[in-house]
Amino acid sequence: METDFTKSYYNEPMGLTHDISTIKQQYRELFELAHQRLLDLFAQLHANHHCTQCETPATSILEILHTDCGYQAWQKEVIITLDQTIGKQILESLEKIEQAKNVKGSCHQCGVCCSLASSEFSYETLQEKAQNGDYFAQQFTSVFLPYDSPEAAQAKFPEMVTEILDQADGPVYFYHCPYLSSDNKCTIYNDPRRPQICADYPETPLILMYKNCGYQPWKTEMMPTTLLAHATLELCQYYSQKILDALKAAQ
Ligand SMILES: [Zn+2]
Incomplete structure (x- = not known):
């Protein structure tokens, strides 16, 4: 069987893995x-x-x-x-x-999953997918905003962004949530505006995760x-x- 079955898991927004x-x-x-x-x-x-x-x-x-x-x-x-x-x-x-x-x-409130999300899709593409009924894209674009540039994301998270860029085999776009407070609290936590994807994070051990994320032991x-x-x-x-x-x- 020659099909590359591994491919499909890495194309979801935020789906890049820690060590592909x-x-x-x-x-x-x-x-x-x-x-x-x-x-x-x-x-x-x-x-x-x-x-x-x-x-x-x-x-x-x-x-x-x-x-x-x-x-x-x-x-x-x-x-x-x-x-x-x-x-x-x-x-x-x-x-x-x-x-x-x-x-x-458990969540240690490091805030990285809110401050650095990555996707192979540009913001425009995600918005288009959202309009076409893609559930994840709808949820994602309801809160996440793109960084102005990969460099802006890199300045904030040098190690992670470098790692993601090194391992990606195509373009990567970086996003952040504007509803995160300076002390890493979600300001819409009990608000209907908070998407289900945030409540579900990390949805699967396959997703990208900050190395000090409290869910790393579970992931591993x-x-x-x-x-x-x-x-x-x-x-x-x-x-x-x-x-x-x-x-x-x-x-
Ligand atoms: Zn027979």
Whole structure:
């Protein structure tokens, strides 16, 4: 499989990771693990099926089978198992990660997540996305304002901005929230203007996080589980679609 599954996680606003290359490597390893587990599952379910017409059993779950082949039931069972059993496991895993957030981590009110957000998208693009109904962009642009220049962001956060720029493979735009007080308090904390994305921060261990952020212990501990869950989800979507295609081609 040649698709670069890692790509999609780094394109969200504020989605740049602390150390992209390490995480990409970790993701690839866990992707292989998730893949092997699914292949084992396919093999296990294979034993439940047979075909009176096939001289040799179907070997690949993606095979285009002959009409009324007994192994189509295998393909269907795999789709259902991916959707229900594995899907449920992924959800449970993501719920555990979320539940651990305020156990393993806490906000130390450093204010960095409010003062330095980054995105591959310019303010104009984000506004456009917001107008087109993009939930994140709507929330983000409802409070965040762009820095006048990357240099202005760099002057305030030299280390982080340099790191982000070094690791980005395209343009990066920096933003800050004007509702942060000088003592790092949110001045719209109990106000309906405060977006849900702020309440949810950090939404996933995959996002960019200041190295002294109080959620770092959570991020570090939950990273492998998160990557494994995302890899499994990507693989389930891939296989479900490909098996459906094979089933359709057989009919
Ligand atoms: Zn057959």
